[in-house]
Amino acid sequence: HxxxxxxxxxxxxxxxxxxxxxxxxxxxxxxxxxxxxxxxxxxxxxxxxxxxxxxxxxxxxxxxxxxxxxxxxxxxxxxxxxxxxxxxxxxxxxxxxxxxxxxxxxxxxxxxxxxxxxxxxxxxxxxxxxxxxxxxxxxxxxxxxxxxxxxxxxxxxxxxxxxxxxxxxxxxxxxxxxxxxxxxxxxxxxxxxxxxxxxxxxxxxxxxxxxxxxxxxxxxxxxxxxxxxxxxxxxxxxxxxxxxxxxxxxxxxxxxxxxxxxxxxxxxxxxxxxxxxxxxxxxxxxxxxxxxxxxxxxxxxxxxxxADREEGRKPTTASPFCSLIPLPEVLAEVHGVGANSKRIRQSYEFLLSQLGSEIAILRELPLEDLERIGGGLFAEGIRRMRTGEVITEAGYDGEYGVIKLFDPQERTSVASQLGLLAVAPKRVDPKPKQQPHQAPHVSENPAVPIVAEQPEPDLTGHHDRQPLTPEQGLAGSPSSPILTSLNPQQREAVLTIASSLIIVAGPGTGKTRTLTHRLAYLLAEHGVAPENLLAITFTNKAAEEMRSRLTNLLGERLVRQIVIKTFHAFGMMILRAEAEHTGLAANFSICREQDRRTLLRQCSSSSLREQELTLYLEAISVAKNHLMLPDDPEMQTFVSHHIVERIGSDQVPDFLALYRQYESALQAYQMVDLDDLILRVVRLFETNSAVLARYQGRFQWIAVDEYQDLNAAQYRLLTLLKTPEVNLCAIGDPDQAIYGFRGASRAYFLTFQDDFPDAKILHLSQNYRSTQAILEASRQVIAQSPESTAYEIWSEFVSQTKLEIYQAPTYKAEAEYVVHEIERMIGGTTYFSLDSGRVESHEDGTRSFGDFAVLYRLGAQSHALSEAFQRSGIPYHIVGQTSLYAYKDVQTILAYLWLLCAPDSRFHRDLITTKPRGLLEPFLEELQHMLDERQPVSQFIERIQRFQAQAEEVSDEKQAARLNRLMALAAPFGHRVRDFLEAAALHSEADEYDARADRVALMTLHASKGLEFSVVFVVGCEESLVPYERAGKPWNLEEERRLFYVGMTRAQEKLVLTHAKRRFLFGQTRRNPPSRFLDDIAQALKALQTRQGRRARPTTKGVAPQLTLFEE
Structure with missing residues (x-):
């Protein structure tokens, strides 16, 4: 060790x-x-x-x-x-x-x-x-x-x-x-x-x-x-x-x-x-x-x-031992100088050169030999050590103890008499080794105030769990076990089934729980058939969570029959089932985000820069999310209202031409992109009444999560499915609508009752996540928006902990502060944390790494944070930094798998760079044989990797790690290759976060939506960053405010908001004032923090102290 x-x-x-x-x-x-x-x-x-x-x-x-x-x-x-x-x-x-x-x-x-x-x-x-x-x-x-x-x-x-x-x-x-x-x-x-x-x-x-x-x-x-x-x-x-x-x-x-x-x-x-x-x-x-x-x-x-034994009892299995004192410490006592002094070093080296190793000197060599070479006092010290005749001052709280062989006065006496007198002098009796010892420098002065008897303020951020409002008793507990764990508002939402329903559910109010229990109640108590239920979520993670909760309530057999999918997965299900009505081949493949870039680059006659490529692809998505294709009659008007501000008017002809070529390429390759999964279903339903009627008849009960994030295409899909006979339940929070830049509109939430006049509106107002101080500060920020629908949200969790506001001199110092604070709140990650004073010994951290999140507005802010976490050794994960599926080696493996499902896919064949090409066909036949044998997807991945290695493809440790991760993701799919490919295609940034991994999460404010953490840091709270404003580009102040509100309400116990005087971003040094949103929070809820100074180091007189890392 x-x-x-x-x-x-x-x-x-x-x-x-x-x-x-x-x-x-x-x-x-x-x-x-x-x-x-x-x-x-x-x-x-x-x-x-x-x-x-x-x-x-x-x-x-x-x-x-x-x-x-x-x-x-x-x-x-x-x-x-x-x-x-x-x-x-x-x-x-x-x-x-x-x-x-x-x-x-x-x-x-x-x-x-x-x-x-x-x-x-x-x-x-x-x-x-x-x-x-x-x-x-x-x-x-x-x-x-x-x-x-x-x-x-x-x-x-x-x-x-x-x-x-x-x-x-x-x-x-x-x-x-x-x-x-x-x-x-x-x-x-x-x-x-x-x-x-x-x-x-x-x-x-x-x-x-x-x-x-x-x-x-x-x-x-x-x-x-x-x-x-x-x-x-x-x-x-x-x-x-x-x-x-x-x-x-x-x-x-x-x-x-x-x-x-x-x-x-x-x-x-x-x-x-x-x-x-x-x-x-x-x-x-x-x-x-x-x-x-x-x-x-x-x-x-x-x-x-x-202990379950008295002191002194020795088990039969005990091994022998002996206690030693390091030789330099023995010599320090003999010579009366420090153990690290030059004199001790010289004496140490002399003894070793004459007698042999330190252990031999301390425990084996005869005392006579030690006295002959080292002197009588040295030999006497070794004798005392060997017999346990030592004086102890015990170590405590990181302070090493002291083991003495001589009392200070005695040492002088012994030194003068050994070798001169035949009888050794009388010594001060050492304290028995096992006798309880209290350090001599501790005062028991009764005048010292015992302040520990006074109640301490809660500075940890942990909830006192004092009820904020009078306890709300129930008039009577309904018999259904599905209802017993719900509060009155949640229960009302579950029981409201006579009409359509929209539920306004603020952060932490049990949105998923309410929706899940409503579905369970419909099945278990209201007799609804599972195949008549459709639940739509916005992320794969949310769909899995809903499915898991329903399984716990109802059992796997019943839940397996319910359609619980994201909008995209639902669209894919319909397109696969109705391929003959869409003009698509039954084995069409999915054009993932990275594939879209490849495809659009192929379509361009000139070489597009990455930024241009991104802008055009975003513009295509906006058009499809509004159900617009390049040759639609209204396309020109749509472009002038929604696209020009993104790409500039001079780029419109190029955009329209590229959009047409892009669509032609998709058709030629028999591919659909993610936006097509909804657009094509809407067009199918609008043009084929028989198909639409079949799905209207099947899905009589529809539940939609995060309704405030609907875009025009998703809204149209729902309105097509919603007949007077269909019960629609929507849940969400218009104050958490943060995807307007993608074409989402909170207006659909606000006009729900206009669209469906029979609908009822309910509110969930009890928060189960955050302290009341965090909720109140968040409410004050969102209430400043003229668009806010803010209503009172309350929590039983009351804490005296305020929101912490910290100003750093630079963005690097800000990152170091975050790391230091996490280390402190954990109670130290190493002994160095304690010994250096970075963390006080009484800071009894009860949190682990997974309890922390660091949120930022832009991905570029993660670089300084990543460097600081790297230096600290604290485990962390940057959510959504680079998707596994964006790596070329992973894309190649997926291309092989797509060729098994769509053998004629020229697009995926072109992605494979295996040389010589003559090896490809025999290898694809081998994979087909594995498919016929229903071998697991993970074995396909392993075999493809071996084939690539044989073809002299470059491999390294990181690639091996990616391969292992890909195999782990494939394992739950068994032999279902297509299901794995479709899941990979639908993978989103929100799916990157794994709550089971005990690491600090670093992510954008957008990626934090739907998550919660004990402690949240929001860094970069500065003007032009929060809210984010780009020169010459359109921006939405109120959506930025809602985004900040989302970030604040991720915190359960503690919220820290930081900003820097100077920040280097995108090649420029910025000096922006603190965010206007910080001014919206009442002073009584804020605590301004200063960096806790480390213990002062002694400096040589007249010599300036060395600058710290971030001083300028």
């Missing part, structure tokens, strides 16, 4: 050469490499290490001589390297944030590379040698076991308050709770510097595990502070067999720190100078008498909490 120079807060000397050198100086024969998950370090190890005994490595012959000359002959011995690394996992389990460190071991570089590949799919393994992953410890163990049958995991420093299995801050009470069914694969646990075996013996559950001790070295000189003793064959299998069996003949015990010297042995508060044993902590009810905040509960306290 050590690290490399790729880890944060570690020495640059942590290289293979220096580890080879220091292992000999310390007396270590097998040393861990550390950091095997870091690609750069692994590459370095592969260049410098050669295979030795099975599963072990040695420094290569050409690397060793240069460093070996620095090793004293008395210390020289063979050194072997064991591939190891530490992994930090931070995640939520059983409603609590867990932070666990693990040490993993693999027997080969191939296994290490396999592990890296698996972990890089989950998080960032390149910014820190010890990666931080939002991954359950159980799942990490599973990945390790799948890497190689001989790969192992050992929980690290299991008692440390933070980052450990049993830690008081974020651990578990049992190993089984952490690793569940995989617990049998855990055979050893690392005790850590702040505990020793007798402390661990007090927990009988640990009897079946081998207790190991490691140095957790952050520099080569810190090796062997703790170590393990083996008497076995020198090989990877033998070492781990000894650990697995705990055989006392092969595993001979451990070398230990005195646990009091560890940083977290006792309880306390470092800043306040408070150090307590567990009993004293209990007396003070865990509160610091200086600042009133909870003290950090240390290892001894946690052991006392979980």
């Amino acid at each position: 050590i690290h490399s120079h790729y880890s944060r807060a570690t020495s640059r000397d942590l290289t293979a050469e220096h580890l080879h050198k220091w292992a000999q100086l310390k007396g270590v024969q097998v040393v861990g490499t550390g950091d095997i998950t870091h690609p750069g370090w692994l590459q370095e190890l592969q260049a410098k290490l050669a295979p030795a005994e099975e599963g072990l490595f040695r420094l290569k012959d050409d690397e060793a001589p240069a460093i070996q000359k620095d090793v004293f002959p008395a210390c020289q011995c063979p050194v072997r390297f064991l591939l190891s690394g530490e992994i930090s996992t931070i995640y939520k389990k059983h409603e609590k944030t867990r932070k666990i460190h693990h040490v993993v071991f693999v027997p080969s570089f191939e296994a290490a590379e396999t592990l890296q590949t698996a972990l890089e799919k989950i998080g960032n393994i390149r910014s820190d040698g010890r990666p931080i992953l939002g991954l359950d410890a159980h799942d990490l163990l599973e990945i390790v076991l799948e890497t190689d049958p001989r790969a192992h995991l050992i929980p690290a420093h299991i008692w440390t308050p933070w980052f450990s299995l049993f830690g008081s801050k974020s651990g578990f009470d049992t190993i089984e709770e952490c690793f569940e069914d995989l617990t049998p694969h855990i055979f050893a646990v690392e005790t850590g510097l702040s505990s020793d075996p007798p402390m661990n013996w007090r927990l009988s559950a640990l009897d079946r595990y081998t207790l190991v001790s490691n140095s957790d070295a952050h520099s080569p000189s810190k090796l062997a502070r703790e170590a393990n003793l083996f008497e076995t064959e020198l090989s990877y299998p033998s070492l781990f067999n000894a650990l697995k069996t705990g055989n006392p003949d092969t595993f001979r015990g451990t070398l230990e720190f005195f646990p009091e010297e560890g940083k977290y042995h006792y309880d306390g508060h470092r800043k306040c100078g408070i150090c307590w044993d567990p009993k004293t902590t209990g007396h003070h009810q865990g509160k610091c008498p200086v600042c009133g905040k909870p003290v950090t509960v240390g290892v001894m306290h946690r052991v006392e909490t979980l």
Whole structure:
């Protein structure tokens, strides 16, 4: 358990050469490499290490001589390297944030590379040698076991308050709770510097595990502070067999720190100078008498909490151990100077040159030899250490403890008498090692106010859950279980079935729940046949969520018969079924967004720039969303009203020509684009009354989610299906209409009752997501819009936490602030977070990475944020940055699959670049044979990838990762190739976010629609950005206001709004004032934040301090 120079807060000397050198100086024969998950370090190890005994490595012959000359002959011995690394996992389990460190071991570089590949799919393994992953410890163990049958995991420093299995801050009470069914694969646990075996013996559950001790070295000189003793064959299998069996003949015990010297042995508060044993902590009810905040509960306290044995009882399985003090610290006491001084370094080197390795000096060599070379006082110090006659001042809250061999006065006396007097002087009796100790510098002055007894304001953002309004009792509980969990307004919406209905549902008011329960009620209580129900959503994710909720209520058999689809998926279903009436081939293919770009580029006689291509494609979509084709009589008028402002009047002829060629190409290739999936269905229904009547007769009950986002084509489709006999229920919120730029219009929502005079309107007003402060601030912003339909939304969640407003000097400083705040709210991601003061020890984070979202107006803002998160090592995901389906290698695989479904597709055949071309037809026949055998889609993808590799296509790690991700997406489809292709074609930005991945989500405000997070940062709250205004381009202030409102209402507990004085964007430095929307929020709801300063560093007199990274 050590690290490399790729880890944060570690020495640059942590290289293979220096580890080879220091292992000999310390007396270590097998040393861990550390950091095997870091690609750069692994590459370095592969260049410098050669295979030795099975599963072990040695420094290569050409690397060793240069460093070996620095090793004293008395210390020289063979050194072997064991591939190891530490992994930090931070995640939520059983409603609590867990932070666990693990040490993993693999027997080969191939296994290490396999592990890296698996972990890089989950998080960032390149910014820190010890990666931080939002991954359950159980799942990490599973990945390790799948890497190689001989790969192992050992929980690290299991008692440390933070980052450990049993830690008081974020651990578990049992190993089984952490690793569940995989617990049998855990055979050893690392005790850590702040505990020793007798402390661990007090927990009988640990009897079946081998207790190991490691140095957790952050520099080569810190090796062997703790170590393990083996008497076995020198090989990877033998070492781990000894650990697995705990055989006392092969595993001979451990070398230990005195646990009091560890940083977290006792309880306390470092800043306040408070150090307590567990009993004293209990007396003070865990509160610091200086600042009133909870003290950090240390290892001894946690052991006392979980212990089921009295102190002093030794299990039969116990291995031997001995406690040592690092040799420089012994010498520091002897000489009365600091352990890092030049004098101590010289004395240390002299002793090693004369006597051998440090471990041999500390535990093996005769005292007479030590006295002969080091003097009588030195020998006496070693004797006391070996017999445990030490004076302890326990470490606490990140402060290392002190282990003394001599009282200060005694040291002078002993030094003068040893060698002069035959009788040693009387010594001050040391405190027994296990006696509870209270640091001598703690004052018990009763005059110190116990401020901890005063109630603290809630600064965490967590809900107090005080009811805001009187409890609303029900007049009587309806018998239907479908209704029992609904509030009165939701229940009314479910029961209103005599007429069409529009439900105004503000953010967090249970929109999906209400709609789902309404469908369930119609089926279970009202006798509606499932095939007569149609539910339309705007995203695939929303459709899946609705289907899942209905399945929980009604069972899979019934729900399978309900049509629950997005508008596009519904259109595709009809076009497939009615292909003969549309002029399309039955096996038509879908022109995805990337395919559209390829197609339009083919149609253009001149080379179009990417920006022009985007503008023309957007204009085509706008036209189709208004049901306009290039040769329609009204097209010219439509262009003048809706297209000119987008592309400019001088581009209109080119646009119309390109649009005609684009449509001709689609027809020739027998393809439809996504907009056609609705346009063609509308035209089919308008021209074929028999087909329309069939669908009108089938779908008697229609429910539409997000009705405020309808465009003209979708609206027309619904009005065609809606006869007087059809019951239409629409739900949404016109104040969250944010897609006007795509052709959507909230007017359809506002005129619903004009369109359907029998319709009733209902409101949902109880919010189940956000605190009342967030709701009130959001309401104040949206209420400034003359278009707002804002009505009172209320929440039971009351908190004293205000919205935080932060102004950064630059956009980079803004990104660093976001990262720092997330790190602080999590309670620290590393020990460096605590030791450096970035995070206070009392900040008991209960959130995990998945609880945070960072929202921005433009995708270009993500770059600075991404860089800051990369540096921090915090796991994150940029939602919608680059779709998997946009990569050329993935497009090629999809092209092969499309050729199975549409063999005559010239478009997809042209996408395949396999050479020589003569190999293509035989390979397609092979794929057809696989299709006939109904083989899984994932196997097709794997086979295609192998074929591409044989055709000498370039492959790399990232491509392999994309392939694995594509196979994972294909797995649920089984052998249904076409279904997988259609799902891939309908994939949208909203589908990119996976709530199961415990990572910070970075996304645009648009992409955040429909999501919620405990803590939300909205960055870039500046004029011209929020609201977004482009020079010379049309913009909609009120839609921008609604977009900001959507972003604000994603927050459950805490909302942070940031802006920067200077921002570099699109090649220009901008200096814009804070957004006007911030002024709409009452001052009483806002708290202006300043960056918490880090602890001042001493500077040399007369020398200016170094500028920070972002000072200008």
